[in-house]
Every structure is written in C-alpha cells, then in structure tokens.
Amino acid sequence: DTGVSQDPRHKITKRGQNVTFRCDPISEHNRLYWYRQTLGQGPEFLTYFQNEAQLEKSRLLSDRFSAERPKGSFSTLEIQRTEQGDSAMYLCASSLARGFLSTDTQYFGPGTRLTVL
Amino acid sequence: DQQVKQNSPSLSVQEGRISILNCDYTNSMFDYFLWYKKYPAEGPTFLISISSIKDKNEDGRFTVFLNKSAKHLSLHIVPSQPGDSAVYFCAASDVKTSYDKVIFGPGTSLSVIP
Numbered sequence A: 001d002t003g004v005s006q007d008p009r010h011k012i013t014k015r016g017q018n019v020t021f022r023c024d025p026i027s028e029h030n031r032l033y034w035y036r037q038t039l040g041q042g043p044e045f046l047t048y049f050q051n052e053a054q055l056e057k058s059r060l061l062s063d064r065f066s067a068e069r070p071k072g073s074f075s076t077l078e079i080q081r082t083e084q085g086d087s088a089m090y091l092c093a094s095s096l097a098r099g100f101l102s103t104d105t106q107y108f109g110p111g112t113r114l115t116v117l
Numbered sequence B: 001d002q003q004v005k006q007n008s009p010s011l012s013v014q015e016g017r018i019s020i021l022n023c024d025y026t027n028s029m030f031d032y033f034l035w036y037k038k039y040p041a042e043g044p045t046f047l048i049s050i051s052s053i054k055d056k057n058e059d060g061r062f063t064v065f066l067n068k069s070a071k072h073l074s075l076h077i078v079p080s081q082p083g084d085s086a087v088y089f090c091a092a093s094d095v096k097t098s099y100d101k102v103i104f105g106p107g108t109s110l111s112v113i114p
Helices: none
Strands: A005-007 A010-013 A019-024 A031-037 A044-050 A053-057 A065-068 A075-079 A088-095 A112-116 B010-014 B019-025 B032-038 B045-051 B056-059 B062-067 B072-077 B086-093 B108-113
Touching (some): A019 A112, A031 A075, A044 A065, A053 A065, A075 A088, B010 B019, B072 B086
Antiparallel strands (some): A019 A075, A031 A044, A088 A112, B019 B072, B032 B086, B056 B062, B062 B072, B086 B108
16 A cells, blocks of 8 residues: 555554654655644645655644655654643655646545644 | 634535535645545545646546635535545645645545435
C-alpha cells in the first residue's frame, strides 16, 4: 500500500510529557502538511513542507510544537510539555506539486489521536 | 473567525434520494474549492473540486455547484447510497499563494437511511 501512513495511531500521555508523531507520505510526493482536528471541527492547518523546507507555520503552532522533514521524505511532529488542550487528532497529508500555482490533491493519513491526561 | 462554514452539522436522507450539502465562505480571495469525505478512524479523502472559473463540476453521482456572488457552494449526491454515510468537509484555498493551504469547514455528518 502506498498511501500516507502515520505512527502511532493513538497516544495517551500525561500533561507535561513530550510526544513525537511520525508521518510517511506517498513516496513521490514533495509536499507534506500537518493538520490538527478537534471534535466537531474540520482539520486546521498547522504547517507545510515543500521537500525538506518548512515554508509556513500557523499561529496555532506554538513554540512547544516543532516539525521536521529531514530528507524531504518522512516528517515528525513533536509537542513538548503537552497540555490538555493539545488533545486532538493530528493529521498528515501529502501531495505532488505539479507546478507553481497548481492545485494538487492532498492525500491524508489516518491520523494520530493524542489524549493528554 | 471561521472562513468556511457548514451550518448543518448533520443531515439524514433516504436511500435513492438526493443529498444536498451546503457550504458558505467569507474570504473572497478563495478561488479553489474542494469536498472531502471522512469515515470514522480514517483520514479525509478527496471527493470533488471546482475552480472559481466554473459554476458546476460533475463526477458520477457527485456534483458541486458554485455561486461566487453569494459565496456559496453545494454538493449534490444523486442517488444517495448507504455507503455515502460519512462526514463531508467543504474546503477552500487561495491558489495565488502558490501552495495548497486548505481551509476546512466544520463538516456535515450525512446519514443515508436504507
């Protein structure tokens, strides 16, 4: 299967702990996105990579959040000193940019559900 | 401030009938609109899209209509099938920003009753 995969699927942690999530995009995709989804809401954009370059970060991404995509392949999202408000589904998506100003379909992974106790 | 709104949290439709899901947006810079479908325990999957230069796009049982002056779009599913039961997200982007930053609405949960 060559879809977007995320690991872990579920994570329960205590407040104040650090957590790290991994996303493996579709192999030839050069764009990678992280979203956060809370109950009753649609996915909210967090950050975006074009290859290994992080090109935009949402205001939702506080200093406790950091994302990397070291070799332009997989990506990690780390949350330091977790808070109860961080409890959400964290979604990763990838797309293949066909050119400037192109509209490329984003393919989503199944998400990582984080619960902070 | 929610830029993409879906004012109906849920919708129930009989199998075989038409499902109409509505979406409104506030940002006049949006020029590309998408619908995603989401089943429980899965990520959203792309369904259909429309550029602002069109007012209708059709793909099988799914048709999206865009009314730019009203900043309104709708998704029509005809005929509705039980497998269409899912949460539907309306989404929009401004292609001029050169990447696909997509703003999602809160979703409408569709139940198709056999």
